[in-house]
Amino acid sequence: MDWEDIHRDFSKYNQKDWKNLNFTYQAAKKWTEVSFNPRDYEEAKTWINQVFNPQQTKEWIEAGLNIQEYKNWIKLNFTEEEIKSWINSGAKLDDAKFINWLKNIKKETLEWIAI
Numbered sequence: 001m002d003w004e005d006i007h008r009d010f011s012k013y014n015q016k017d018w019k020n021l022n023f024t025y026q027a028a029k030k031w032t033e034v035s036f037n038p039r040d041y042e043e044a045k046t047w048i049n050q051v052f053n054p055q056q057t058k059e060w061i062e063a064g065l066n067i068q069e070y071k072n073w074i075k076l077n078f079t080e081e082e083i084k085s086w087i088n089s090g091a092k093l094d095d096a097k098f099i100n101w102l103k104n105i106k107k108e109t110l111e112w113i114a115i
Contacts, residue, residue: 001025007032014038021045034058043067069093076100 003010003018006029018028018041031044034054046067047057060070064087073083076096086099 003028007038010038014041017041030054035061063087072096077104
């Protein structure tokens with residue numbers, strides 16, 4: 001199979017990188033269909049290591065998070081649902097510690113902000 005059929009920027013070098021991380025042609029195609037380019041093989045693998053599929057990854061990226069930001073929110077004990085809610089309300093990772101304080105010490109919820 002010609003990997004350039006997946007993306008015009010696939011070279012034999014990129015193909016080797018993806019294969020070295022155990023991506024098949026079909027898997028690489030799925031990841032490039034959600035906006036990853038041939039140079040993003042390590043980032044795709046990082047998302048996979050967090051047990052995300054391409055569509056889930058796309059949703060987090062569209063929400064404005066990269067994998068490291070996602071991990072940081074999780075380290076602060078936010079659930080995925082909470083992360084999405086706070087991100088949708090305009091919160092950034094820099095706000096997470098304050099939000100965590102509101103949530104755990106003051107027992108406030110996202111609804112409090114909407115008032």
